[in-house]
Amino acid sequence: MDLLQKGSVQIRNPSANHKNSFFCVGRSNMPVCREYSKLSNVFYFIYLTILCQILIVNQVQSRPFDLSTLTQRFFMSILSIKNLSKTYQSGSRKLTVLDEVNFDIQAGETLAIVGPSGSGKTTLLGLCAGLDSGSTGSVVLNGQALEKMNEDQRAAVRNKDVGFIFQNFQLLPTLTALENVMVPLELKKRKDARQKAQELLVKVGLGDRSTHYPTQLSGGEQQRVSIARAFANEPKILFADEPTGNLDTETGEMIEKLIFDLNKEQGTTLVLVTHDLELAAKTQRIIHIKGGKIQEDVHA
Numbered sequence: 001m002d003l004l005q006k007g008s009v010q011i012r013n014p015s016a017n018h019k020n021s022f023f024c025v026g027r028s029n030m031p032v033c034r035e036y037s038k039l040s041n042v043f044y045f046i047y048l049t050i051l052c053q054i055l056i057v058n059q060v061q062s063r064p065f066d067l068s069t070l071t072q073r074f075f076m077s078i079l080s081i082k083n084l085s086k087t088y089q090s091g092s093r094k095l096t097v098l099d100e101v102n103f104d105i106q107a108g109e110t111l112a113i114v115g116p117s118g119s120g121k122t123t124l125l126g127l128c129a130g131l132d133s134g135s136t137g138s139v140v141l142n143g144q145a146l147e148k149m150n151e152d153q154r155a156a157v158r159n160k161d162v163g164f165i166f167q168n169f170q171l172l173p174t175l176t177a178l179e180n181v182m183v184p185l186e187l188k189k190r191k192d193a194r195q196k197a198q199e200l201l202v203k204v205g206l207g208d209r210s211t212h213y214p215t216q217l218s219g220g221e222q223q224r225v226s227i228a229r230a231f232a233n234e235p236k237i238l239f240a241d242e243p244t245g246n247l248d249t250e251t252g253e254m255i256e257k258l259i260f261d262l263n264k265e266q267g268t269t270l271v272l273v274t275h276d277l278e279l280a281a282k283t284q285r286i287i288h289i290k291g292g293k294i295q296e297d298v299h300a
């Protein structure tokens with residue numbers, strides 16, 4: 001207050017003659033200012049160190065440098081769920097499927113949601129991804145409050161930031177495997193949509209089935225097409241509902257590797273719903289859900 005009244009607060013040029021400050025507010029010979037300068041220099045040093053580490057890691061992994069994603073990865077929740085409930089009206093009876101659920105997920109985290117059949121896992125995943133809206137509560141995905149958006153706005157967020165592997169695949173029956181994978185790429189107006197979709201089908205071991213329609217594919221093959229489609233838009237966050245549920249051990253392991261590689265190579269946040277406790281144990285955190293309530297939230 002005094003400083004303001006004396007008119008001595010000013011942002012000085014970094015090149016000004018200060019021994020121990022990068023940016024100094026106020027006169028450098030004032031004790032408050034000196035303490036402030038030391039503190040800000042410490043924070044600035046930490047910030048620079050983190051940035052350098054990120055740059056080196058990105059260089060090694062040949063990833064483009066994206067400051068907003070990286071800042072978010074270190075300092076922000078990518079998903080924040082507050083007092084989320086979902087109820088359905090069945091005749092005169094109210095069915096509470098999710099009951100006051102709260103949790104946050106940090107960008108780059110890997111997490112499994114486990115619980116008995118009917119406990120609300122698929123419902124929760126759908127709400128987190130903006131596929132449906134809760135009865136009460138809030139879902140903030142990548143800084144955007146989904147409950148304040150209309151369906152078109154939520155669809156835009158999904159297409160930009162989200163990959164979703166559905167428990168029941170949800171492939172479009174009138175499109176071939178290749179065309180199904182091309183959908184998110186075409187929505188993003190990617191000129192190389194066809195080529196990229198074909199590469200993804202090869203990655204999930206279906207390079208030779210691109211012209212087949214979903215009805216001509218087995219359950220496990222449809223599952224893999226759905227995985228390739230979820231990978232297509234290089235999502236910031238991938239929601240996977242029983243991603244290996246329909247696959248034999250060998251194919252399941254291949255898909256598991258692809259999913260975890262996405263996390264390591266692109267920093268994609270992973271939220272897996274699974275009954276497979278071995279798969280869950282490979283994530284950094286396990287949320288146990290029962291009767292629509294979180295029972296336990298365990299970090300590895």
Ligand SMILES: Nc1ncnc2c1ncn2[C@@H]1O[C@H](COP(=O)(O)OP(=O)(O)OP(=O)(O)O)[C@@H](O)[C@H]1O
Pocket residue numbers: 088095097115116117118119120121122123124167
């Ligand atoms: N549209 C709906 N109308 C009424 N009830 C619904 C609806 N959708 C889901 N439910 C009910 O919500 C509960 C939770 O369903 P959900 O699919 O989320 O369970 P889940 O934990 O994913 O189960 P599973 O492990 O079997 O996949 C179930 O009892 C289900 O019947």
Ligand SMILES: [Mg+2]
Pocket residue numbers: 121122123167241
């Ligand atoms: Mg389910």
